[in-house]
Structure formats: C-alpha cells, structure tokens
Amino acid sequence: MPHYSIDAGELSAGQIYRLLSGTVCPRPIAWVATCDAEGRANLAPFSFFNVASVDPPVLAFSPLLDGEGRTKDTVNNLNAVGECVVHVGSEDLVEALNATSATLTPNDDEFDHAGLEKAEMPGVSVPRIKGAPVAFGCTLFDIVRFGDSPLAGSLVLARIVSIEVDEQIWDGRHVAMDTLKPVGRLAGSDYVRISDRFALERPG
Numbered sequence: 474m475p476h477y478s479i480d481a482g483e484l485s486a487g488q489i490y491r492l493l494s495g496t497v498c499p500r501p502i503a504w505v506a507t508c509d510a511e512g513r514a515n516l517a518p519f520s521f522f523n524v525a526s527v528d529p530p531v532l533a534f535s536p537l538l539d540g541e542g543r544t545k546d547t548v549n550n551l552n553a554v555g556e557c558v559v560h561v562g563s564e565d566l567v568e569a570l571n572a573t574s575a576t577l578t579p580n581d582d583e584f585d586h587a588g589l590e591k592a593e594m595p596g597v598s599v600p601r602i603k604g605a606p607v608a609f610g611c612t613l614f615d616i617v618r619f620g621d622s623p624l625a626g627s628l629v630l631a632r633i634v635s636i637e638v639d640e641q642i643w644d645g646r647h648v649a650m651d652t653l654k655p656v657g658r659l660a661g662s663d664y665v666r667i668s669d670r671f672a673l674e675r676p677g
C-alpha cells in the first residue's frame with residue numbers, strides 16, 4: 474500500500490497535532506482542578522493523559538502552549554500552588570467537561586461556568602467536583618517543558634496523595650466500568666464510549 478514517508482521536521486505543528494490526535498487514540502481524559510495564588514479555582518480537560526507510576530502513584534497529563542505560545546491557566550496555577558485534583562472524564566458529566574474547555578479569563582471560575590458544585594478534597598487545598606465518580610488529590614511532582622513554541626507540551630507529573638471514589642464505582646478491588654462510564658477522546662470533536670468491549674487473556 475502506498476504510504477507517506479515523512480521527516481517529522483517537515484510538518485507544521487498543526488499537521489502533527491492533527492496526525493497525533495487522530496492516531497494516538499482513544500485517549501482518557503483528565504479533568505483537572507487547580508487554584509491560583511488567591512484561591513480562585515480553575516477546571517479544564519486534558520486528553521494527553523495517563524498513569525506514569527503506580528508506586529508512588531503518579532498521573533501524567535500535558536497542557537500545550539496555546540497558538541500564541543502562552544501557558545494555560547492550569548500550568549500557571551500549578552506553578553503558583555503545586556496541587557491539583559484529577560477527575561476522570563465520564564459520560565454522565567461529559568457536557569460539563571466540554572463546557573470547562575472554554576477559554577475564560579483567569580478570574581472566571583469554570584465550576585460556576587459549567588454549573589458544577591465544589592467539594593473539599595482531603596490532603597490538598599484545591600476543590601474537587603462534587604458528583605464526579607472519582608477524584609485524585611495530587612501534589613506537583615515535576616513539570617517537563619518541551620520548549621516555548623506554540624503547541625509545545627508541559628508534561629505535568631502529579632503525585633496522588635488522596636482519593637475520593639464512589640462506593641458504586643469501586644468495591645476495594647474491582648472498578649464497575651459500566652457505572653463509571655469513562656469516555657475516550659478522538660480527533661476533532663469526537664469521543665468514544667466503552668459500550669463495545671472485548672477481552673484477551675495475556676499469554677503466560
């Protein structure tokens with residue numbers, strides 16, 4: 474089959490963004506709460522997201538610099554207050570999640586914008602989303618910056634210090650996937666549900 478053979482340096486940032494977001498998928502979504510130095514809350518989704526370490530437990534997500542090379546509020550807040558609460562994007566709250574991706578001024582509170590209630594998160598000063606099925610309270614472990622160009626990532630490594638999870642979601646061992654209903658991010662405006670799953674036993 475004919476195919477492109479490309480030196481990555483030949484592509485514009487926009488082209489690579491579309492290629493990566495369309496091929497590295499579906500991606501889980503971190504829905505991240507942070508606070509600025511004055512205690513104003515911020516909430517935003519990031520699908521460049523995964524588990525980086527289990528012991529210690531560390532989550533990784535990557536806010537990009539915007540099209541003008543400016544840092545997003547989430548990273549500014551993490552640099553000011555090294556704490557965050559990471560929720561997992563799920564079907565029941567996906568409209569609100571999308572609403573919190575709006576570009577608001579740093580003074581605007583995305584919890585209010587999306588009609589979400591705050592609840593205290595043990596171990597950190599940042600609030601969690603009341604009603605979210607699972608929340609991880611984290612302290613900042615490190616931020617790896619990949620440069621100053623538009624769309625350069627700032628890989629946030631966030632160490633989990635506290636967990637709030639619905640008893641219907643986790644019984645201490647198993648996660649009830651059909652109750653959690655995590656969603657995956659594809660390219661553009663597309664998402665996937667987990668309603669078509671299959672299992673494969675790992676070879677011994």
Ligand SMILES: Cc1cc2nc3c(=O)[nH]c(=O)nc-3n(C[C@H](O)[C@H](O)[C@H](O)COP(=O)(O)O)c2cc1C
Pocket residue numbers: 502515516517518519520521522535536537538545546547548570571573574575576577658
């Ligand atoms: C589902 C979804 C996933 C997103 N993933 C990312 C991402 O991984 N990295 C990123 O920089 N922006 C991502 N965005 C866009 C940010 O959420 C958006 O720029 C947001 O306004 C950033 O908020 P902040 O400036 O308050 O940090 C995503 C948006 C949506 C709706």
